[in-house]
Amino acid sequence: MSKPKIYFDYAATAPLDANVLKKMLPYLKEKYGNPSSIHGFGQEAGRAIDEARKKVAKFLNCKPSEIIFTGSASESDNLAIRGVIKAIKRKKQTGERIHVVTSKIEHKAVLETFKDLEKDGVKVSYLPVGPDGLINLDDLKAEITPETDLISMMYANNEMGAIQPIKKIGEMVAKINKIEEHPIYFHTDAVQAANWFNLDVNKLGVHLLTLSGHKIYGPKGVGVLYVKEGTPILPIITGGDQEWKLRAGTENTAGIAGFGVAVAKIRSTKSEIRNMTSLKDKLIKGVMEKIQGVKINGSRNPETKLPNIVNFSFLGVEGESLVIALDQEGIAASTGSACTSTSLLPSHVLIAMGLSELDAHSSLRISFGKYTTIAEINYFLKVLPRIIERLRKISGR
Amino acid sequence: MYNKKIIQHFSHPKFFGKIKNPDVVGKAGNPRCGDLMNLYLVVDKKTKKIKDIKFETLGCAAAIAASDMICELVREKTLDEALKVSFQNVSEGLGKLPPLKVHCAQLVTEALKDAINKYK
Numbered sequence: 364m365s366k367p368k369i370y371f372d373y374a375a376t377a378p379l380d381a382n383v384l385k386k387m388l389p390y391l392k393e394k395y396g397n398p399s400s401i402h403g404f405g406q407e408a409g410r411a412i413d414e415a416r417k418k419v420a421k422f423l424n425c426k427p428s429e430i431i432f433t434g435s436a437s438e439s440d441n442l443a444i445r446g447v448i449k450a451i452k453r454k455k456q457t458g459e460r461i462h463v464v465t466s467k468i469e470h471k472a473v474l475e476t477f478k479d480l481e482k483d484g485v486k487v488s489y490l491p492v493g494p495d496g497l498i499n500l501d502d503l504k505a506e507i508t509p510e511t512d513l514i515s516m517m518y519a520n521n522e523m524g525a526i527q528p529i530k531k532i533g534e535m536v537a538k539i540n541k542i543e544e545h546p547i548y549f550h551t552d553a554v555q556a557a558n559w560f561n562l563d564v565n566k567l568g569v570h571l572l573t574l575s576g577h578k579i580y581g582p583k584g585v586g587v588l589y590v591k592e593g594t595p596i597l598p599i600i601t602g603g604d605q606e607w608k609l610r611a612g613t614e615n616t617a618g619i620a621g622f623g624v625a626v627a628k629i630r631s632t633k634s635e636i637r638n639m640t641s642l643k644d645k646l647i648k649g650v651m652e653k654i655q656g657v658k659i660n661g662s663r664n665p666e667t668k669l670p671n672i673v674n675f676s677f678l679g680v681e682g683e684s685l686v687i688a689l690d691q692e693g694i695a696a697s698t699g700s701a702c703t704s705t706s707l708l709p710s711h712v713l714i715a716m717g718l719s720e721l722d723a724h725s726s727l728r729i730s731f732g733k734y735t736t737i738a739e740i741n742y743f744l745k746v747l748p749r750i751i752e753r754l755r756k757i758s759g760r
Numbered sequence: 761m762y763n764k765k766i767i768q769h770f771s772h773p774k775f776f777g778k779i780k781n782p783d784v785v786g787k788a789g790n791p792r793c794g795d796l797m798n799l800y801l802v803v804d805k806k807t808k809k810i811k812d813i814k815f816e817t818l819g820c821a822a823a824i825a826a827s828d829m830i831c832e833l834v835r836e837k838t839l840d841e842a843l844k845v846s847f848q849n850v851s852e853g854l855g856k857l858p859p860l861k862v863h864c865a866q867l868v869t870e871a872l873k874d875a876i877n878k879y880k
Binding site: 691 | 761762767770771773776777778791792793794795796798816817818819820821823824863
């Protein structure tokens with residue numbers, strides 16, 4: 364019997380949808396024009412981008428002119444943060460500080476960007492999270508000062524699925540902006556949320572929002588940044604006039620066209636969420652029944668937790684060896700345990716939630732997607748106890 | 761990521777487990793890095809040869825493979841000979857560890873040194 368190929372790592376990347384690929388192929392073949400060219404080849408490519416932009420705008424309930432295509436969600440995060448800070452800085456008097464608020468559990472694209480900007484004098488407040496992975500709105504309120512320029516808070520966490528109260532933060536920001544002269548801009552990285560929630564930017568009250576192509580069954584190498592009209596922002600990649608002069612570089616036509624189809628295919632209906640939740644519950648129940656010494660990291664409340672991500676800690680087992688052992692059985696998953704000479708420290712997210720270092724090193728993230736089946740979960744539940752038992756024998760714990 | 765030899769020693773380690781009455785137990789690693797190793801030794805009092813050796817390792821696949829490899833390399837060696845086994849020898853024994861995993865070979869040689877120093 365050949366080894367099965369089971370993919371439980373949708374939070375890392377998702378497979379390309381067949382319709383997305385179909386849309387992309389002509390732009391990799393005969394429709395190769397440069398969208399900026401005024402001849403027929405160029406115009407044909409330009410139309411594909413316009414069409415995709417409209418689809419994204421519809422998804423976010425905004426204007427097409429508020430959509431910027433980038434090369435990745437990391438780039439979108441960088442553009443949102445660096446671009447807004449750059450524009451604000453130019454308006455400020457010399458000596459005036461930039462202040463931003465974020466959380467300790469952001470994606471590295473946000474966290475490392477802020478760490479970098481701190482070296483240039485930007486003041487950054489990092490909000491803590493509870494064991495459920497959620498920030499506390501009172502903590503946020505306490506950090507906001509009349510000088511605060513930007514808040515960046517991820518919508519749903521990629522490691523353990525906690526959903527932050529983005530709408531409530533949006534309301535808080537709107538209220539403050541009504542009274543205060545000095546506006547606060549609000550960015551959210553909604554990469555992991557896009558498959559599940561209504562991302563109507565007006566309802567959320569955000570000024571900037573990041574999306575990724577390959578997390579929604581679209582292509583890699585395309586991201587989106589929504590920028591609300593009137594938000595101060597400058598490009599971080601300068602050059603040509605593409606993307607409203609905010610992102611120079613010849614457009615990735617095929618990728619952008621694919622993004623459009625991928626975003627238009629998102630349904631996020633209640634029944635889809637229910638189905639996913641029942642798969643997740645089946646997994647959790649099975650693991651808890653069959654294996655002792657397991658913890659589930661993060662919130663268990665479906666209101667504040669993605670339906671497709673579960674983060675376990677298996678005591679006495681190191682995460683990377685578990686991932687390798689699962690891979691040998693044909694199952695792809697991931698871990699928050701780093702074990703490389705450049706970084707031996709475990710996931711900053713799990714540590715921020717208060718996990719011990721050993722528990723964080725023992726973590727396994729399972730993330731499901733639209734192609735996940737009950738049969739795959741059953742197979743996982745069949746092989747997992749044997750692997751855990753073997754690794755615990757080796758560790759003597 | 762890993763070559764066949766590393767995967768082989770990770771999947772089917774020969775030397776894992778406890779020794780009931782060891783002459784000495786070497787320890788290495790720390791919870792911060794997620795690697796913890798116990799190395800159990802039985803030493804022949806006359807010849808000073810390592811007669812039996814076993815490990816328990818909480819760690820990544822490379823750490824487990826390296827643990828198995830050090831046991832293979834030093835079994836039947838005298839303590840003085842065993843001390844000469846370097847982390848490079850462990851890495852080479854595994855057909856070379858990836859550069860980012862060399863610290864796993866250091867972990868197991870530290871555990872061995874700890875055991876031998878304690879014994880002496």
